[in-house]
Amino acid sequence: MEDKMPITPRTLSGFKDRLPKEAYAKSQMLKSIINSFEKFGFSPIETPHLEYAEILKKQGSDEIQKEMYHFFDHGNREVALRFDLTLPLARFISQYKNDLGLPFKRYCIGNVFRGERAQKGRYREFTQCDFDFIGTESLGSDIEILQVIYQTLSDLGLKNFTIHINNRKIFNGLCQSLNAESYTAEILRIIDKIDKIGKDSVTKELQDKTPLQKEQIQVLLDFISLKQEGDSLQFLSSLNHYKNINPTLKEGLEELESLCEILSKLIPQNFYTINLSIARGLGYYTGIIYETILNDLPNLGSVCSGGRYDNLTQNFSNDKMSGVGASIGLDRLLAGLEELNLITQNTPAEAILIPLNNLQYAYTFAQNLRNLGMKIEVYPEITKPQKAFKYANNKGYKWVIITGENEESTNTASLKDMQSGEQKDQLSLQTLSQIILDS
Amino acid sequence: MEDKMPITPRTLSGFKDRLPKEAYAKSQMLKSIINSFEKFGFSPIETPHLEYAEILKKQGSDEIQKEMYHFFDHGNREVALRFDLTLPLARFISQYKNDLGLPFKRYCIGNVFRGERAQKGRYREFTQCDFDFIGTESLGSDIEILQVIYQTLSDLGLKNFTIHINNRKIFNGLCQSLNAESYTAEILRIIDKIDKIGKDSVTKELQDKTPLQKEQIQVLLDFISLKQEGDSLQFLSSLNHYKNINPTLKEGLEELESLCEILSKLIPQNFYTINLSIARGLGYYTGIIYETILNDLPNLGSVCSGGRYDNLTQNFSNDKMSGVGASIGLDRLLAGLEELNLITQNTPAEAILIPLNNLQYAYTFAQNLRNLGMKIEVYPEITKPQKAFKYANNKGYKWVIITGENEESTNTASLKDMQSGEQKDQLSLQTLSQIILDS
Numbered sequence: 118m119e120d121k122m123p124i125t126p127r128t129l130s131g132f133k134d135r136l137p138k139e140a141y142a143k144s145q146m147l148k149s150i151i152n153s154f155e156k157f158g159f160s161p162i163e164t165p166h167l168e169y170a171e172i173l174k175k176q177g178s179d180e181i182q183k184e185m186y187h188f189f190d191h192g193n194r195e196v197a198l199r200f201d202l203t204l205p206l207a208r209f210i211s212q213y214k215n216d217l218g219l220p221f222k223r224y225c226i227g228n229v230f231r232g233e234r235a236q237k238g239r240y241r242e243f244t245q246c247d248f249d250f251i252g253t254e255s256l257g258s259d260i261e262i263l264q265v266i267y268q269t270l271s272d273l274g275l276k277n278f279t280i281h282i283n284n285r286k287i288f289n290g291l292c293q294s295l296n297a298e299s300y301t302a303e304i305l306r307i308i309d310k311i312d313k314i315g316k317d318s319v320t321k322e323l324q325d326k327t328p329l330q331k332e333q334i335q336v337l338l339d340f341i342s343l344k345q346e347g348d349s350l351q352f353l354s355s356l357n358h359y360k361n362i363n364p365t366l367k368e369g370l371e372e373l374e375s376l377c378e379i380l381s382k383l384i385p386q387n388f389y390t391i392n393l394s395i396a397r398g399l400g401y402y403t404g405i406i407y408e409t410i411l412n413d414l415p416n417l418g419s420v421c422s423g424g425r426y427d428n429l430t431q432n433f434s435n436d437k438m439s440g441v442g443a444s445i446g447l448d449r450l451l452a453g454l455e456e457l458n459l460i461t462q463n464t465p466a467e468a469i470l471i472p473l474n475n476l477q478y479a480y481t482f483a484q485n486l487r488n489l490g491m492k493i494e495v496y497p498e499i500t501k502p503q504k505a506f507k508y509a510n511n512k513g514y515k516w517v518i519i520t521g522e523n524e525e526s527t528n529t530a531s532l533k534d535m536q537s538g539e540q541k542d543q544l545s546l547q548t549l550s551q552i553i554l555d556s
Numbered sequence: 557m558e559d560k561m562p563i564t565p566r567t568l569s570g571f572k573d574r575l576p577k578e579a580y581a582k583s584q585m586l587k588s589i590i591n592s593f594e595k596f597g598f599s600p601i602e603t604p605h606l607e608y609a610e611i612l613k614k615q616g617s618d619e620i621q622k623e624m625y626h627f628f629d630h631g632n633r634e635v636a637l638r639f640d641l642t643l644p645l646a647r648f649i650s651q652y653k654n655d656l657g658l659p660f661k662r663y664c665i666g667n668v669f670r671g672e673r674a675q676k677g678r679y680r681e682f683t684q685c686d687f688d689f690i691g692t693e694s695l696g697s698d699i700e701i702l703q704v705i706y707q708t709l710s711d712l713g714l715k716n717f718t719i720h721i722n723n724r725k726i727f728n729g730l731c732q733s734l735n736a737e738s739y740t741a742e743i744l745r746i747i748d749k750i751d752k753i754g755k756d757s758v759t760k761e762l763q764d765k766t767p768l769q770k771e772q773i774q775v776l777l778d779f780i781s782l783k784q785e786g787d788s789l790q791f792l793s794s795l796n797h798y799k800n801i802n803p804t805l806k807e808g809l810e811e812l813e814s815l816c817e818i819l820s821k822l823i824p825q826n827f828y829t830i831n832l833s834i835a836r837g838l839g840y841y842t843g844i845i846y847e848t849i850l851n852d853l854p855n856l857g858s859v860c861s862g863g864r865y866d867n868l869t870q871n872f873s874n875d876k877m878s879g880v881g882a883s884i885g886l887d888r889l890l891a892g893l894e895e896l897n898l899i900t901q902n903t904p905a906e907a908i909l910i911p912l913n914n915l916q917y918a919y920t921f922a923q924n925l926r927n928l929g930m931k932i933e934v935y936p937e938i939t940k941p942q943k944a945f946k947y948a949n950n951k952g953y954k955w956v957i958i959t960g961e962n963e964e965s966t967n968t969a970s971l972k973d974m975q976s977g978e979q980k981d982q983l984s985l986q987t988l989s990q991i992i993l994d995s
Binding site: 123124125126127128129130132133134135136137138140141143144148151154155156157158159160161162163164165166167168169171172184186188189190191192194196198208209211212213216217218220222223228230232242250253255256257258260261264268378379382383432433434435464465466469472476477479480481484487492493494495496497498499508511512 | 562563564565566567568569571572573574575576577579580582583587590593594595596598599600601602603604605606607608610611623625627628629630631633635637646647648650651652655656657659661662667669671681689692694695696697699700703707817818821822871872873874903904905908911915916918919920923926931932933934935937938947950951
């Protein structure tokens with residue numbers, strides 16, 4: 118035993134522990150999010166954290182590939198930790214498509230891993246909440262994904278957010294009309310950086326890396342900076358004359374019109390807007406796309422993004438499989454809710470019981486309160502009251518229940534309000550529980 | 557593109573996807589388990605799936621060490637996937653003990669990884685639900701862990717299970733009295749296999765690998781095969797004369813007496829029993845220990861086991877940190893609930909709405925039902941009714957809501973009971989929702 122040096126307790130750089138307060142907030146968020154998903158009949162699926170590396174390789178950007186955790190397992194198979202939930206979904210759909218039935222809607226909540234350079238607010242392991250509708254091109258599925266975004270964020274207590282909606286076809290049509298169709302992906306990638314690097318740098322980069330002329334770039338940037346005034350349908354009708362430019366662009370605008378006609382009955386207008394500058398850098402989107410901004414925290418970035426794609430399962434088969442879906446960045450959203458003070462409850466229980474003499478009486482009293490539907494912690498030791506009260510205070514309890522000799526002999530408990538300092542002695546189970554429930 | 561061969565969609569051997577029905581059952585279980593934990597004021601914590609390998613090395617059995625997934629990351633650090641939630645807890649407690657405050661109670665639900673030889677019902681990634689009470693030696697914490705086991709399994713709908721309780725001190729005392737104290741761990745390991753390999757093989761192995769004589773082995777095996785008759789307190793008092801054998805054994809029996817006195821007021825006697833043969837092979841237990849058997853499925857093995865330990869953080873510091881905790885084997889429990897037909901609901905939603913003509917009317921009607929608190933799926937396409945009905949049937953829906961022209965013109969919907977085949981036409985929102993809620 119002498120040679121056993123203590124090991125320093127530490128986490129890997131870029132990885133995060135969550136202490137109870139934060140983990141509880143996250144678990145409450147997840148409960149709410151799952152409930153919102155289920156309101157629409159989304160079912161969960163689960164896939165492993167580890168996949169054959171070939172399932173995940175050659176996907177996503179070069180950067181994501183470099184950041185992937187991969188290694189050889191006990192059976193000398195090359196395996197990798199998933200870096201998103203989309204590639205496992207594509208593998209899952211391809212593997213079980215005969216059992217699942219189409220259209221297939223599912224949500225999936227899980228951790229993903231990217232060995233990114235460590236920086237503030239970015240972690241190498243983080244939680245994604247994806248919800249997708251696979252195997253249908255119906256506008257209904259686009260509508261529902263947007264409804265779920267609205268419902269989910271509203272259910273979390275958010276009251277001031279905007280879903281920015283665009284259609285990739287509008288952009289594709291524009292690029293076609295400028296004879297730059299084969300550069301569409303590159304143009305999108307550059308345009309996507311406009312908020313970060315500004316209009317001048319975007320112009321310069323487009324000039325350097327694409328065949329677009331300065332005037333063409335101007336046309337493009339002017340178009341995407343058109344801002345919605347009035348409601349979405351009014352704005353779209355003000356764009357009618359652009360439909361002549363190109364059939365793809367026309368299709369894109371018309372899809373948005375059909376979408377907004379129905380959306381206007383389902384989501385209050387102040388929660389969504391047409392925003393022609395939304396690009397979604399990822400190559401696989403082909404139709405309606407969206408990002409969601411908390412208006413009080415514009416710098417947080419999008420908390421829920423997604424859109425329609427045409428060919429989810431292309432690596433696994435030649436069957437085209439289209440779908441629409443979105444992903445909530447849970448860690449970012451949690452940071453946002455914390456900053457907006459929308460996370461208030463620290464501890465799952467409503468009150469703590471401090472036993473002063475008899476554990477049996479204390480545990481029975483607590484259990485009777487639980488049987489009335491309350492959540493009750495019991496301080497597990499008979500100790501100096503100060504020590505137990507300090508513990509209750511540190512955990513943020515408003516209500517402390519005390520059972521001592523007097524309470525036991527009268528089959529009651531006393532109740533202290535830690536905020537006002539007021540204590541009510543020897544209350545019956547019913548009276549005591551009513552006071553806590555009414556507070 | 558020509559050289560792009562389709563990749564076979566497959567999971568790694570020993571890893572498991574969960575399709576919606578199973579994943580939904582698991583998520584419902586988790587919701588119930590978390591709620592049970594929170595009734596007692598347990599808060600969650602989260603630790604990463606990846607740790608420095610040194611945190612996890614030289615722990616657990618040699619077998620577990622061989623099964624550990626470890627590799628070198630981008631920064632050439634040796635990292636490993638956690639194989640349980642206990643070592644990360646020990647690291648966590650050592651790292652944050654000044655912030656957490658003692659006693660510290662937490663639950664943690666997460667996946668762990670062991671590259672075991674693939675066999676039926678055993679997976680290389682599986683979910684554990686741990687709940688522990690750290691930094692207190694009070695009997696209160698032992699009681700509460702047992703209460704939580706009872707509450708959690710009851711809340712899941714289980715009505716016929718038994719928590720088998722023992723105290724490691726009884727066994728330690730016996731070994732001391734047989735002058736075999738230094739072989740206690742080895743003797744425990746062998747005894748733990750008695751259900752698998754039988755009494756004769758255990759006897760032989762004890763003769764081969766320990767200094768115990770045949771008569772001593774007989775004493776040991778006779779003692780641990782004493783069975784509870786009557787209630788636990790009666791059984792314990794029938795063991796009174798054993799207290800003279802050894803002070804450690806005496807302490808063990810007396811602790812069980814104190815425990816059962818209080819337990820008898822909190823848990824019905826038919827849900828727990830003293831079982832002197834429970835050994836819990838793991839070396840770190842030092843006090844009261846327990847396993848939980850579903851009596852209708854005795855071969856399933858224990859679905860929730862745990863006990864008291866003395867020195868959780870020994871690898872990280874010289875401070876002794878005792879505690880008590882248990883772990884639910886979620887995958888095993890899920891298999892058990894499925895076998896007992898306690899999992900009935902297949903789909904989160906209560907009904908599916910099939911739109912026959914107007915998506916806008918359909919989506920609005922569905923949202924109005926959701927606003928009444930219902931969970932409603934909408935079939936996302938206007939298509940041949942047979943196709944949509946087949947989809948509804950495959951997903952196991954009892955209720956199908958239909959909106960067509962007639963319904964729209966009367967601001968109603970029709971409702972079909974898929975079990976009886978009966979259809980009621982043109983019901984108002986209120987009438988329709990009442991029928992579903994009453995069913």
